[in-house]
Amino acid sequence: GKDFAICFYDEELEASVNRERDIVEALSAIAADRKTDNHLFLQYQPILSLKTGRICGFEALARLKTAKLGLVSPVEFIPIAEKTKFILPLGEKVIVKAFCFLNKLKELGYDEIGVSINISIIQLLNPTFANRLFTLIKEMEVNPENVAIELTESVFASDYDSINNVIAHLRKAGIQIAIDDFGTGYSSLAREKELKVDCMKIDKYFIDKLLGVDPHNAITSDIISISHKLGHCTIAEGVEHDLQLEYLKEHDCDRIQGYLISKPLDEDDAIKFLERNCTPTRSNEKDGTDHN
Numbered sequence: 585g586k587d588f589a590i591c592f593y594d595e596e597l598e599a600s601v602n603r604e605r606d607i608v609e610a611l612s613a614i615a616a617d618r619k620t621d622n623h624l625f626l627q628y629q630p631i632l633s634l635k636t637g638r639i640c641g642f643e644a645l646a647r648l649k650t651a652k653l654g655l656v657s658p659v660e661f662i663p664i665a666e667k668t669k670f671i672l673p674l675g676e677k678v679i680v681k682a683f684c685f686l687n688k689l690k691e692l693g694y695d696e697i698g699v700s701i702n703i704s705i706i707q708l709l710n711p712t713f714a715n716r717l718f719t720l721i722k723e724m725e726v727n728p729e730n731v732a733i734e735l736t737e738s739v740f741a742s743d744y745d746s747i748n749n750v751i752a753h754l755r756k757a758g759i760q761i762a763i764d765d766f767g768t769g770y771s772s773l774a775r776e777k778e779l780k781v782d783c784m785k786i787d788k789y790f791i792d793k794l795l796g797v798d799p800h801n802a803i804t805s806d807i808i809s810i811s812h813k814l815g816h817c818t819i820a821e822g823v824e825h826d827l828q829l830e831y832l833k834e835h836d837c838d839r840i841q842g843y844l845i846s847k848p849l850d851e852d853d854a855i856k857f858l859e860r861n862c863t864p865t866r867s868n869e870k871d872g873t874d875h876n
């Protein structure tokens with residue numbers, strides 16, 4: 585009866601409070617560099633250009649894994665990192681790891697492959713964010729044109745002017761800005777012209793609709809054509825089926841990402857995937873004598 589229900593609820597609540605506490609503990613240890621070697625790591629999902637037929641980049645996706653917690657999805661730990669502000673040190677570690685990956689690609693002769701990094705509003709509103717990013721770019725000798733930053737539309741719901749200033753500053757340095765999950769959030773097609781950015785990542789929601797009944801199909805093609813009119817490139821996310829790929833090709837979408845191409849991969853597998861699917865633009869000089 586009632587007592588049982590209340591008791592059951594408490595147990596569930598306690599379990600979720602404990603799990604959140606364990607995640608906070610793990611994030612705090614990572615932030616403080618306490619014996620957390622690979623607790624935070626990145627997977628990389630290839631992005632295919634439909635214009636060139638080549639892999640043109642990867643999206644870096646954060647993962648948390650500890651003995652106690654197992655593998656934790658970013659859907660679960662990023663909001664906790666944002667709430668506790670651990671997203672600031674964690675976000676910087678994500679950037680450093682993604683830049684190390686870019687440098688490995690460069691060493692293998694892939695000069696033109698980019699990496700796309702998800703950045704939270706908390707990071708973007710941190711006054712030191714842009715300068716810290718520029719410093720890392722310089723120190724790690726990364727080409728800023730190979731760096732893209734993904735922001736969700738909700739970012740623009742907060743301090744619109746300061747957000748736009750940061751974005752303008754980043755773009756002036758050659759960094760690309762992409763709007764993630766476009767079409768699902770705060771802004772819309774009607775407001776797209778106010779967004780001074782480079783790319784629209786069309787949310788999986790619309791890509792899924794391509795498999796359904798006909799009338800919905802128009803929305804994806806509208807997003808693509810309006811984006812092109814405004815000078816924005818388009819990336820379809822969550823592409824899983826050939827039917828979606830055919831539609832996207834036919835309607836001039838620039839790039840696709842999704843399980844049809846590949847799931848997110850560990851770093852070594854991402855490099856193997858690239859070597860299997862994409863010849864380097866520059867010959868691999870790793871074994872040359874210039875360093876000896």
Ligand code: C2E
Pocket residue numbers: 629644645646647657658659662678702703704734764765821822823824841842843844848
């Ligand atoms: P997102 O940026 O929209 O990333 C795309 C998500 O869709 C990823 O989930 C990816 O694994 C998944 N996905 C890609 N292709 C397919 C597909 O064909 N089918 C299906 N069903 N799913 C697909 P993931 O890795 O769990 O990441 C979830 C979200 O967590 C990301 O959504 C992003 O918003 C956030 N996130 C991940 N890494 C970071 C990070 O380093 N910093 C911040 N602030 N957020 C991050």
Ligand code: MG
Pocket residue numbers: 643702734764
């Ligand atoms: Mg993203």
Ligand code: MG
Pocket residue numbers: 764765785821
């Ligand atoms: Mg996305």
Ligand code: MG
Pocket residue numbers: 765787788821
């Ligand atoms: Mg998404």
